[in-house]
Amino acid sequence: MKSVWIVDDDQSIRWVFEKALAREKIxxxxxxxxxEVERQLGxxxxxxxxxxxxxxxxxxxxxxxxxxxxxxxxPVIIMTAYSDLESAxxxxxxxxxxxxxxxxxxxxxxxxxxRILNSAEVEGKSEFRIAELTTGILGQAAAMQEVFRxxxxxxxxxxxxxxxxxxxxxxxxxxxALHEHSPLxxxxxxxxxxxAIPKELLESELFGHERGAFTGAQAARQGRFEQAEHGSLFxxxxxxxxxxxxxxxxxxxxxxxxxxxxxxxxLRANVRIIAATHQDLDERVKQGIFREDLFHRLNVIxxxxxxxxxxxxxxxxxxxxxxQKSAKDLKVNAKGISEQALKFLxxxxxxxxxxxxxxxxxxLTVMAPSAEIDLSDLPAELQQANRTNDxxxxxxxxxxxxxxxxxxxxxxxxGEYVKHFEKTLISKALQFTSGRRMEAATLLGxxxxxxxxxxxxxxxxxxxxxxxxxxxxxxxxxxx
Numbered sequence: 451m452k453s454v455w456i457v458d459d460d461q462s463i464r465w466v467f468e469k470a471l472a473r474e475k476i477x478x479x480x481x482x483x484x485x486e487v488e489r490q491l492g493x494x495x496x497x498x499x500x501x502x503x504x505x506x507x508x509x510x511x512x513x514x515x516x517x518x519x520x521x522x523x524x525p526v527i528i529m530t531a532y533s534d535l536e537s538a539x540x541x542x543x544x545x546x547x548x549x550x551x552x553x554x555x556x557x558x559x560x561x562x563x564x565r566i567l568n569s570a571e572v573e574g575k576s577e578f579r580i581a582e583l584t585t586g587i588l589g590q591a592a593a594m595q596e597v598f599r600x601x602x603x604x605x606x607x608x609x610x611x612x613x614x615x616x617x618x619x620x621x622x623x624x625x626x627a628l629h630e631h632s633p634l635x636x637x638x639x640x641x642x643x644x645x646a647i648p649k650e651l652l653e654s655e656l657f658g659h660e661r662g663a664f665t666g667a668q669a670a671r672q673g674r675f676e677q678a679e680h681g682s683l684f685x686x687x688x689x690x691x692x693x694x695x696x697x698x699x700x701x702x703x704x705x706x707x708x709x710x711x712x713x714x715x716x717l718r719a720n721v722r723i724i725a726a727t728h729q730d731l732d733e734r735v736k737q738g739i740f741r742e743d744l745f746h747r748l749n750v751i752x753x754x755x756x757x758x759x760x761x762x763x764x765x766x767x768x769x770x771x772x773x774q775k776s777a778k779d780l781k782v783n784a785k786g787i788s789e790q791a792l793k794f795l796x797x798x799x800x801x802x803x804x805x806x807x808x809x810x811x812x813x814l815t816v817m818a819p820s821a822e823i824d825l826s827d828l829p830a831e832l833q834q835a836n837r838t839n840d841x842x843x844x845x846x847x848x849x850x851x852x853x854x855x856x857x858x859x860x861x862x863x864x865g866e867y868v869k870h871f872e873k874t875l876i877s878k879a880l881q882f883t884s885g886r887r888m889e890a891a892t893l894l895g896x897x898x899x900x901x902x903x904x905x906x907x908x909x910x911x912x913x914x915x916x917x918x919x920x921x922x923x924x925x926x927x928x929x930x
Contacts, residue, residue, distance in 0.1 A: 452567050453477040457487050457501040457513070458529070467500070470556045476563070484508035488516065495521060498547070498566045500559070503530040503540075511540055518545040525566050527559075539631050542602030549602075551595050587623050588771055591761035593754075597624065600753050605631040608682075610703075612748045613726040615755030618803030621726040622686060624755060629682040634722055637681025640674050644695075645687035652695055654711050663712025675708060675719050682722045688748065689729030689740060700744045723748070758800040758807065766792045768804065772811035773823075785815060786822040793882070794825055798832070873908045876901065880910075 454476055456467045464480040471478040479496070481487050485507055487499070499517065503510040514526050525547035542549070547566065550559055589595065601624065604611065611628055613621045622641060629639045647655055654663075658673030674683055685691075691699070702708045703723065707716045725748045734740040758765065769787060777784035800806050810832075818827040825833075848867075855863050879890035891901040905911060 451477055452497040453479065454563055454567075455487065455490075455496040455499045456480045457482075457484060457499060457505070457510070459483060459502065459505045463502070463529075466556060467559075470560060471563075474560060474564075476567070484510070484513040487513060491517070491520065495524065498525045498527065498563060500527045500529065500550075500563070503528050503549075514546060527562060527566075529554075539598070539602045539605060539627075542599075542605060548599075551590060587620060587627060588767055589761060589764045590767060591756065591764050593756035593761055594764065597753060597755060600751070601627050601631060604628060604751065606633065608632055608634050608722040610723045610748060610750040611725070612731075612750070612752045613724065613755060614731075614752060615726070615728065616757050616803055617728050618805030619755040619757060620804050621755060622684065624753065625682070625684040625686075625724045625726060628724055629684075629722075632682070632722070634681050638678055639682050639684065640678040641684040641686060642674050643686045645690035649692045649695075652692070653698065656695070657698070657708050657710055658713075659711035660713045663710070667712070670710070673710065675702070675721055676717065678721045680720050682724055685723065685725045687727055687729075688725040689727035689731055689734055691740075693739075693741070696741045696744050700741060700747060703744070703747045758803045762796045765796045765798075765800075765807065768807055769795060769811060772808045773815060775808075776812045776815040779812075780815060782815065783821070785818055785820075787814075788822060788824045791823055791825045791828060794828070794833075869908065872904060873910065876904055876908065876910060 454471060456464055456471075456478060457480075458464055459482050461482070464482070468478070468480060479490070481490070484501070484505060487501075488508075501510040501513055510528055510530075514528065517524055517526055522545070526545070528546045528549040529552060530549060531552040548562060550562070587594075587598075589597070611625075613624055615621050625641070626639055629635060642655060644652060654667075654671070654673065656673050656675060658671050658676055659667050661667060661670045685699075698708070702719050707718050709716060729740075731740055731745055731749070735742045735745050769792060773787065774784045795807075802809070810829075813829070814823050814827065820827070852863070852867075875894060876890070879893045880887070882893065883889040887901055887905075888898055891898045894901065896904070
């Protein structure tokens with residue numbers, strides 16, 4: 451009979467799974483420790499195990515390794531409250547079928563469990579050495595979890611990878627993680643920004659040159675391909691590579707060999723290529739700017755890095771991390787940051803992405819006057835630019851909406867729109883203050899009695915009391 455085992459030392463998480471699996475009529479057992487599971491595995495074997503990564507006693511990763519030694523085909527799903535790359539890679543390296551970062555929706559966990567239960571056969575996964583690496587790639591957002599999964603699944607491969615993402619999203623960090631969690635991790639990782647080197651020098655930088663190949667070439671020189679032998683070569687901003695060098699690179703990728711500038715002896719290219727660009731290569735191919743055949747050679751596996759504005763929920767996590775990192779780099783005490791400041795930072799678009807946030811945290815570590823950073827400590831131009839952009843955006847949106855109303859022939863719209871305006875202002879103020887009316891009134895510049903009257907007039911009391919669900923459907927991280 452197909453069954454599911456849940457392993458977690460947090461009783462509330464076991465309870466939620468019990469309710470959800472019973473509702474789905476899925477056979478299950480729950481365990482509070484890895485030791486209980488090990489004892490039971492001697493008597494019976496489940497169809498799938500769902501285990502937390504950090505538990506008292508034996509950890510989920512250690513349990514995973516023991517299970518894979520005895521039952522290599524048994525799928526194990528690892529749960530973790532630590533949404534970083536290392537947790538994901540450790541899970542996949544250990545042979546996990548998949549991993550779930552907390553908090554997560556139980557329905558998504560059930561979908562994953564059903565997929566395993568309905569599968570006739572689940573292939574085991576090869577184990578590889580876990581590299582001892584701290585990459586600094588963090589993220590709880592779903593889009594970042596997909597990036598972590600991709601790195602974990604590529605950990606046994608040296609396939610060519612194309613990384614897409616805006617400037618400052620961390621493309622080189624991902625490239626380094628791909629290298630250091632790969633079978634080539636013992637070899638060199640060589641990076642070159644193809645857009646930062648003049649066209650006339652780029653060929654020599656990539657392929658090297660022989661003595662006398664051109665004016666000033668007084669000695670032979672290795673290029674990046676030779677330097678990256680038996681390792682990884684990271685070609686950043688490849689979308690800006692000149693057309694003639696695209697042709698040479700294509701020849702290297704297709705034939706596996708190259709010539710130094712001015713050389714006649716072919717050299718083998720025993721290198722893994724990881725390329726990155728902020729450009730839309732599909733569009734550049736259509737425009738004839740980028741070679742289609744080279745694009746297909748590079749686009750074996752594609753990883754897309756989300757912009758920071760697409761993963762706003764990660765901004766508090768990254769801010770605290772960068773404040774700690776800056777303090778360590780500068781050899782000073784790390785500064786804290788208020789919830790109000792974090793909420794404000796989470797509203798910013800950060801066109802420079804993670805790099806801009808890191809630079810901001812470095813500035814705050816140096817310039818903020820107190821041990822805890824408050825909203826008033828943030829750069830004035832940042833606050834003003836954000837306010838101006840926000841005002842411009844919502845005023846433009848309102849103007850567009852009113853144009854449509856008037857074109858439809860609507861009359862008397864002012865009363866309805868003022869009501870929506872006031873309701874939105876008050877609802878958001880109450881949400882920001884967790885329902886504390888005195889604080890909300892201060893934020894809005896109203897008296898408490900005026901706010902209470904407005905809440906009654908706009909019927910906001912009925913909106914502010916959420917229904918209590920029968921079963922809590924979101925599993926949140928436990929505190930150790």
